[in-house]
Amino acid sequence: MIQAKYHWQSQNVKQSGVDDMVLLSKITEDAIVENLKKRYMDDYIFTYIGPVLISVNPFKQMPYFSDREIELYQGAAQYENPPHIYALTDNMYRNMMIDGENQCVIISGESGAGKTVAAKYIMGYISKVSGGGPKVQHVKDIILQSNPLLEAFGNAKTVRNNNSSRFGKYFEIQFSRGGEPDGGKISNFLLEKSRVVSQNENERNFHIYYQLIEGANNQQKEGLGIMTPDYYYYLNQSGTYKVDGTNDSKDFQETMEAMQVIGITDDIQTQVLQIIAGILHLGNISFIEAGNYGQVESTDLLAFPAYLLGIDPTRLQDKLTSRKMDSKWGGKSESINVTLNQEQATYTRDALAKALYARLFDYLVEAINKAIQKPHEEFSIGVLDIYGFEIFKRNGFEQFCINFVNEKLQQIFIELTLKAEQEEYVEEGIKWTPIEYFNNKIVCDLIENKLNPPGIMSVLDDVCATMYAKGEGADGTLLQKLQGAVGTHEHFNSFNSGFVIHHYAGKVSYDINGFCERNRDVLFTDLIELMQSSGYDFIRHLFPENLNTDKKGRPTSAGSKIKKQANDLVNTLMKCTPHYIRCIKPNETKRPKDWEESRVRHQVEYLGLRENIRVRRAGFAYRRIFNKFLMRYAILTVETWPCWRGPEQQGVLHLLRSVNMDNDQYQMGRTKVFIKNPESLFLLEEMRERKFDTFARTIQKAWRRYIARKKYEQMREEASDILYNSKERRKNSINRNFVGDYLGLEQRPELRQFLAKRERVDFADSVNKFDRRFKSIKRDLILTPKGIYLIGREKVKKGPEKGQIKEVLKRKMEFGSITNVSLSTRQDDFFILHEAQYDSLLESNFKTEFLSLLSKRYEDVTKRKLTISFTDRLEFRVKKEGWGGGGSRVVVFQRGQGDLAQLKPGGKTLTITIGDGLPKSSKPTKKGVPQSRGGGRNHMASRGNAFIFINGAAQFSRAPHNQPSDITYSSPHKQNWPPNTALPKLGNQRAPRTPTHNQYNQGNMDFLNRSLCEIRKRSINQRPPPAPKPQPRSQGPRCRALYQYIGQDTDEISFEVNDIIDLIKEDPSGWWTGRIHGREGLFPGNYVEKI
Secondary structure, three states: OOOOOOOHHHOOOOOOOOOEHHHOOOOOHHHHHHHHHHHHHOOOOEEEEOOEEEEEOOOOOOOOOOHHHHHHHOOOOHHHOOOOHHHHHHHHHHHHHHHOOOEEEEEEOOOOOOHHHHHHHHHHHHHHHOOOOHHHHHHHHHHHHHHHHHHHHHEEOOOOOOOEEOOEEEEEEEEOOOOOEEEEEEEEEOOOHHHHOOOOOOOOOEHHHHHHHHHOOHHHHHHHOOOOHHHOHHHHOOOOOOOOOOOHHHHHHHHHHHHHHHOOOHHHHHHHHHHHHHHHHHHOOOEEEEOOEEEEOOHHHHHHHHHHHOOOHHHHHHHHHEEEEEEEEOOEEEEEEEEOOHHHHHHHHHHHHHHHHHHHHHHHHHHHHHHHOOOOOOEEEEEEEOOOOOOOOOEOHHHHHHHHHHHHHHHHHHHHHHHHHHHHHHHHOOOOOOOOOOOOHHHHHHHHOOOOOOOHHHHHHHHHHOOOOOOOOHHHHHHHHHHHHHOOOOOEEEEOOEEEEEEOOEEEEEEOOOHHHHHHOOOOHHHHHHHHOOOOHHHHHOOOOOOOOOOOOOOOOHHHHHHHHHHHHHHHHHOOEEEEEEEEOOOOOOOOOOOOHHHHHHHHHHOOHHHHHHHHHHOOOEEEEHHHHHHHHHHHOOOOOOOOOOOHHHHHHHHHHHOOOOHHHEEEOOOEEEEOOHHHHHHHHHHHHHHHHHHHHHHHHHHHHHHHHHHHHHHHHHHHHHHOOOOOEOOOOOOOOOOOEOOOHHHOHHHHOOOOOOOOOOEEEEEEEEOOOOOEEEEEEEEEOOEEEEEEEEEOOOOOOOOOEEEEEEEEEOHHHEEEEEEOOOOOOEEEEEEOOOOEEEEOOOHHHHHHHHHHHHHHHHOOOOEEEEOOEEEEEOOEEOOEEOOEEEEEEEEOOOOOOEEEEEOOEEEEEEOOOEOOOOOOOOOOOOOOOOOOHHHHHHOOOOEEEEOOEEEEOOOOOOOHHHHHHOOOOOOOOOOOOOOOOOOOOOOOOOOOHHHOOOOOOOOOOOOHHHHHHHHHHHOOOOOOOOOOOOOOOEEEEOOOEOOOOOOEOOEOOOOEEEEEEOOOOOEEEEEEOOEEEEEEHHHEEEO
């Protein structure tokens, strides 16, 4: 047995049988069934035969359909991961995008094999991996919500399946050129209308009836006359009302929500429920025979259905018990009323109920289509979820139609996977050994042939054309005519009450009773007129026929309708690139881990899996015409990119040889190249991906740099407007870039614990907060869309963590409680947040950035502008503590000397003196304007923090919690700053740092807990342009590297520890210009020492 390769993320997956049955050592039905059983018992429900996916219904929820699997399979090659429906879906989606060709997936299998669930997973995966804005999201929502809606009205419990699709649907998801789902279309086939009026034992009517009874509120129940299900004749025939594992009440809410999402108005929703309830009440009208005529047994029961349908009860009674007939005598036509007998009246009642339900169902499909239609089609992926092959104890006209459609689908599978593949090898001159298989075209012809000999459907239509009214005896006539037309056909036998067809899935006996009546499918004009008299526009809209026009030609029968639909479907599928999911039902008990060997073997035989494996093993996994192959892989070599000059076949050979593909892995046909194994193709794809990846990264890098620069320049401009003409500016900060998160919260779980799981951080910085005595305490200030957080540290007083310093949420301010912000007119960094309870006096080097972001968030939430005032006498209210406290404090700003603020507390007043800054009218300068700016890397040295330098970036190293190094956050100490020449040391220590008041602002910028690469982003605009190259000189200032530095941009130089650098120019920004190894560029001055 060959071991399948696995993606690195799947190494822990247990090997169970073989993933791809092409790799089976013996190709027999026994080996196939045994492999499927082994995998099924180990909870692996998916297996491949080349590109075909086999899915075995587990009858339980499997754990591998989460977001993790979506991520794992997205963009991965088929062989990289275990078999999965996501792999097939991803392959389909990528093929559509790469080749620009429509795709479809044909999901086949018998009833209860898991086709509908497979279709849901496909739509869910596409919705997750495709991008798009609000409009696209709306389309995705409708696509996903269409499932519960159509299941409610189109699915029912049968003896073989608790959620059986009683209609077929082909769902086309339409995409834009960019791969975003922006439209869609549903085609529905052959709703099983007969289920509305009768069900077999242990089956149910359509889910919506039970959902309405269980889920409607009291007001709805009263308005619609809702009783228990056993009250209604249309529900009580089977004696089954509940389904294990189904919550009808919850499903009803989902159905109503789905209608809302699709855009069905509340009024129409109400009328939809009225029709559903009206049908139930209509079914309770029974008839008795009175002198060969039928009459309503209890006229009291007419009022409620008439009320719900908006029609006159007397007229309803009249139309159920009589019919208008047109008769022609001598060229004249006249109408006469014919009274119906009991059986005909019951038939008429049921015909009305079925017509109402079928037209309502068509309306819902059309409503979904209208909600997601697009004016022109670009790309599409079609998902065919159609009723499976059915064999019941009694098989009627519906099973005949269902099995015919399945026969047509099997024909497509044979055409495209077995017949077409072998014919293509012959045409292209590929060496090939033909493989025998059963072609079911002979069965399709038996059913649908028009002439010579006529098929079953043609004979049926001829008999129906001559039927009168209900047509007693017509079914017997049909059986005789079938015996005469196709009696000698090898796949047909008849018996006294029906006939047998030898389908690809086995022999099925059909009961002839009711065939003609159900095929005729005519709704009499009396009933159409009755419904057109309804007081509800919506109900009238469901019956749009114009009854005044002359009726010409034979009416369309149900059989000819389904035949046309099936052939249209085949034509649609043939225009797409097909993918296949073959679903297998392992048992009839609907229980997990229950394996019925004989059932599975039968399905393996009729699905043709053995022949499928044999053709696959002998054939080629991939084929492409030469020019398409060249276009796709031309990028791999310089000779083929951008254009190959020479014969296409030679270009293809050149590409195959360039990747060293073995000669036995491919054959050259007349117009196409054939590649044997998928792995060989993945080799080409992988190399192509790498090429594109390299180019894409180069483009992305340049684009991101450009966008980031523009964004931060714009942010800086907007922020500057807040202080313009109101406050003096610091020369060291006016031109700095904005970073937002100065604390590195991604790596700070101890701070993120106070935020919601995915709460976005707009701003984070370490600030100084001043108490009632004007003592400075460190706080982490975090701004998010939900509010402002102030986080401090405290020593744990008891418990197992006693003595440790822990983060504590000191305050959270909602935007609605903030009244205003006040600042001085000087160049200081102080500001007061005024809040409903008490105010906070804070100091931050990044106040301008903070205020800018706060203003935006405040306006978003409160829908009003934040009030920001500027005055040199500020007042703030302090927190009331215990019995005393409270009151207010005053901060006065005065003109002094220098750029550092000097603080002088006195009683309830704090006096702050500071020198003049830049004029209030100062604006940031654009990039490239040389001036001395703060925020350069030399400021790193002015803080006593420990950094670890990795590849030119600094990572702040924090002390463990049990070390009392964080004491600086709760009580101030006198601590002198290290000299500016002190450089960060490698290691894991953190120096305590709290300044005295008069030294408070030293260093100007707080680089607490930020990586050097973030700082570099901030200061990239601050570097001086490289100086012109000076003439070589023998001696000049030089410096020695203290740390390794690797240049991050093209204008930077790199060096190792102890390298000697010629110093060309020192700049106050901290970015110096130097020369090493003959190359000149910028480098950070605090990485070196002068020698």
